[in-house]
Amino acid sequence: MTMTELTPPVGEPLTLAETKAHLRVDGSNEDDLIASLIRIVREHIEWETGLALLSRTFRLYLDDWPGSRVIQIARGPVQAIEAVTVYDAGGAPQDIDVSGFLLDGQARPARLILPRQPEPGQALNGIEIDFSAGFGATGADVPDTLKRAMLLHAALLYEFRGAVQPDNQPAAVPAGYDRLIAPFRRRGL
Numbered sequence: 001m002t003m004t005e006l007t008p009p010v011g012e013p014l015t016l017a018e019t020k021a022h023l024r025v026d027g028s029n030e031d032d033l034i035a036s037l038i039r040i041v042r043e044h045i046e047w048e049t050g051l052a053l054l055s056r057t058f059r060l061y062l063d064d065w066p067g068s069r070v071i072q073i074a075r076g077p078v079q080a081i082e083a084v085t086v087y088d089a090g091g092a093p094q095d096i097d098v099s100g101f102l103l104d105g106q107a108r109p110a111r112l113i114l115p116r117q118p119e120p121g122q123a124l125n126g127i128e129i130d131f132s133a134g135f136g137a138t139g140a141d142v143p144d145t146l147k148r149a150m151l152l153h154a155a156l157l158y159e160f161r162g163a164v165q166p167d168n169q170p171a172a173v174p175a176g177y178d179r180l181i182a183p184f185r186r187r188g189l
Contacts, residue, residue: 055134089121
């Protein structure tokens with residue numbers, strides 16, 4: 001199972017202004033640095049939790065259908081299934097009618113059952129599922145707890161700005177960060 005992001009988020013969950021206010025930064029000398037830190041902390045929290053904070057589209061690649069017929073989607077919350085494509089032995093795509101599907105997009109991982117699951121003819125990545133995931137289009141849709149964790153993380157990285165280059169971030173996570181994101185983390189057995 002492989003997943004790729006088809007469209008990046010339109011913005012970031014934190015604005016430059018709210019992050020600068022949290023950091024107590026006046027002026028615009030370090031706006032580029034702060035903007036890059038916002039992106040870094042968003043990417044880090046998404047990696048840690050498996051969430052897509054802002055809405056965007058992804059593609060899930062499968063080699064075959066799961067035996068239980070329940071397709072698990074690790075990136076969430078899943079808002080909609082956009083398209084399902086199955087490739088035949090010649091590599092030709094066939095769009096699958098997804099009407100009547102069952103989706104539990106809020107589950108962790110999200111779960112999808114399709115009424116029809118035709119066998120792929122292509123051995124690797126013979127199935128593609130395009131879906132949209134995220135809390136919403138703007139930072140106002142993102143849970144405040146996650147935004148608070150991001151602000152704390154950005155503050156710590158800002159303090160490390162002279163010691164650790166932006167492309168080597170995140171250098172660390174602040175105290176309390178793990179407690180803030182714990183309810184959103186993926187749990188495995």
